[in-house]
Amino acid sequence: MSDVFPNQLTDGHNERQLALQSLFRTLEDNSEGTVIVDEQCKIVWINARHADRFGFKDPASAIGKVVEEVIPNSQLRDVLKTGQPILLDLMETPDRTLVVTRLPLKDPQGKLIGAIGFALFDEIQSLAPLVAKFSSLQKELAVAHESLAQARRAKYSFGHFIGECDAVLELKRQAHRAAQRDAPILLLGETGTGKEVLAHAIHAASPRAHKPLVILNMAAIPETLLEAELFGASAGAYTGADKKGRIGKFQLAHGGTLFLDEIGDMPPALQVKLLRVLQDKEFEALGSNQVQRSDVRIIAATSAPLAKLIAEGQFRADLFYRLNVLTIELPPLRARLADLGLLATSIMNKLAASGLGQHRLSPSAIALLSQYPWPGNVRELHNILERALMLSDRALLEANDLAPLLYPSAQPGHSTAKSHAESMQAFEQQLINEAIKNCKGHIPTAAKQLGLSRATLYKKIAGFKMEDTG
Numbered sequence: 001m002s003d004v005f006p007n008q009l010t011d012g013h014n015e016r017q018l019a020l021q022s023l024f025r026t027l028e029d030n031s032e033g034t035v036i037v038d039e040q041c042k043i044v045w046i047n048a049r050h051a052d053r054f055g056f057k058d059p060a061s062a063i064g065k066v067v068e069e070v071i072p073n074s075q076l077r078d079v080l081k082t083g084q085p086i087l088l089d090l091m092e093t094p095d096r097t098l099v100v101t102r103l104p105l106k107d108p109q110g111k112l113i114g115a116i117g118f119a120l121f122d123e124i125q126s127l128a129p130l131v132a133k134f135s136s137l138q139k140e141l142a143v144a145h146e147s148l149a150q151a152r153r154a155k156y157s158f159g160h161f162i163g164e165c166d167a168v169l170e171l172k173r174q175a176h177r178a179a180q181r182d183a184p185i186l187l188l189g190e191t192g193t194g195k196e197v198l199a200h201a202i203h204a205a206s207p208r209a210h211k212p213l214v215i216l217n218m219a220a221i222p223e224t225l226l227e228a229e230l231f232g233a234s235a236g237a238y239t240g241a242d243k244k245g246r247i248g249k250f251q252l253a254h255g256g257t258l259f260l261d262e263i264g265d266m267p268p269a270l271q272v273k274l275l276r277v278l279q280d281k282e283f284e285a286l287g288s289n290q291v292q293r294s295d296v297r298i299i300a301a302t303s304a305p306l307a308k309l310i311a312e313g314q315f316r317a318d319l320f321y322r323l324n325v326l327t328i329e330l331p332p333l334r335a336r337l338a339d340l341g342l343l344a345t346s347i348m349n350k351l352a353a354s355g356l357g358q359h360r361l362s363p364s365a366i367a368l369l370s371q372y373p374w375p376g377n378v379r380e381l382h383n384i385l386e387r388a389l390m391l392s393d394r395a396l397l398e399a400n401d402l403a404p405l406l407y408p409s410a411q412p413g414h415s416t417a418k419s420h421a422e423s424m425q426a427f428e429q430q431l432i433n434e435a436i437k438n439c440k441g442h443i444p445t446a447a448k449q450l451g452l453s454r455a456t457l458y459k460k461i462a463g464f465k466m467e468d469t470g
């Protein structure tokens with residue numbers, strides 16, 4: 001008995017060896033191209049047809065080169081890294097798609113010594129439907145990637161931040177310098193002063209410009225969803241969560257910049273988590289205990305009085321100190337009236353390009369605009385000018401064209417013979433004015449008090465044209 005097994009094993013071994021050699025020969029005979037690399041991924045053998053396909057008339061001239069120098073899309077390096085075969089794959093070459101098989105090569109002791117690639121078909125008519133589907137999916141993916149990348153690119157540079165007064169020149173200088181650093185930036189300023197424009201410009205001028213700029217407005221997302229939105233969620237982490245989980249803004253912004261707008265509205269529990277990312281560059285997705293690392297530059301912005309929020313215990317002092325490394329204050333429009341003409345011209349040029357016709361402001365119109373307190377700042381200026389342009393056919397706008405828009409309740413006959421709609425609007429305007437006054441001009445708090453979303457409140461403010469909110 002004892003000598004039967006060795007013989008059977010030996011025979012089996014031989015047959016296996018024969019089968020392997022035969023399989024190899026069959027593959028090679030049917031192969032449209034074969035390439036073998038050593039453990040450094042350098043080509044040790046390539047057949048003439050395959051070399052010719054990649055522009056090497058003489059296969060000997062490809063020997064010794066790293067494989068990607070000859071076959072740009074080769075995946076043989078992956079086979080060497082993993083030791084695993086890639087049994088069936090499609091590979092793009094300059095003139096066609098090839099069906100390829102890639103196998104690791106091991107010595108008798110099982111040590112990886114190289115890899116071999118076969119191009120099995122280059123006339124892949126039989127696979128045409130599969131390849132067509134593959135190409136169309138690939139095109140769709142490329143379009144989706146491009147539009148996502150577009151969406152995550154900075155839309156503004158410093159040139160878009162209009163203003164030449166001393167305060168703005170100093171602000172741009174500070175922002176330029178801050179862009180080169182990696183520390184967090186805190187942008188402070190009233191609503192509509194251009195914090196978001198500046199955040200885009202900083203990202204565009206930073207070494208991270210070619211990576212994503214991801215934006216999240218703390219006041220625009222319900223508190224319950226904010227953690228998943230920021231840090232992602234593992235599959236089934238919360239009711240209604242995506243089966244595959246959710247990618248958070250921190251992951252999306254990896255390598256780039258994350259702009260956290262209205263940071264003053266961040267719930268306290270998340271403030272702790274953000275502090276940890278700022279300190280240790282680590283976080284966990286919702287429902288996961290796997291620690292992820294993040295290389296993200298934070299730009300935070302707020303129109304809220306942070307010092308007051310800290311005193312009231314609504315904002316963590318330690319987070320504030322972490323964020324308050326490079327702080328830039330954006331002046332309100334009423335404090336930089338020297339730029340009003342420039343801003344108005346730039347806005348009117350943009351409106352002209354959108355089909356509203358070319359207009360100018362008379363000196364009386366500029367004087368009137370200069371007396372107005374601009375609680376909504378540049379956003380409000382844009383809104384007033386747009387409405388004035390829509391209402392007027394004249395190329396030169398006078399104070400008379402603007403006064404009714406700036407001070408609607410001061411117009412003659414304003415309070416008499418109002419329609420129901422006008423009365424309702426006046427009532428709503430008064431309610432909103434009072435809420436904003438009560439909240440000392442802090443729009444997100446006023447929105448909460450009124451039970452409106454911040455975005456709706458902004459729209460209403462823009463629509464009504466608010467009186468001075470103080």
Ligand SMILES: Nc1ncnc2c1ncn2[C@@H]1O[C@H](COP(=O)(O)OP(=O)(O)OP(=O)(O)O)[C@@H](O)[C@H]1O
Binds near residue numbers: 382
């Ligand atoms: N300096 C500026 N130059 C050109 N446009 C500006 C400037 N400041 C603001 N704007 C315009 O005003 C509008 C509001 O700007 P932005 O959203 O950046 O303000 P914000 O301070 O982030 O406001 P909020 O606090 O409400 O989010 C945008 O249309 C923007 O293009």
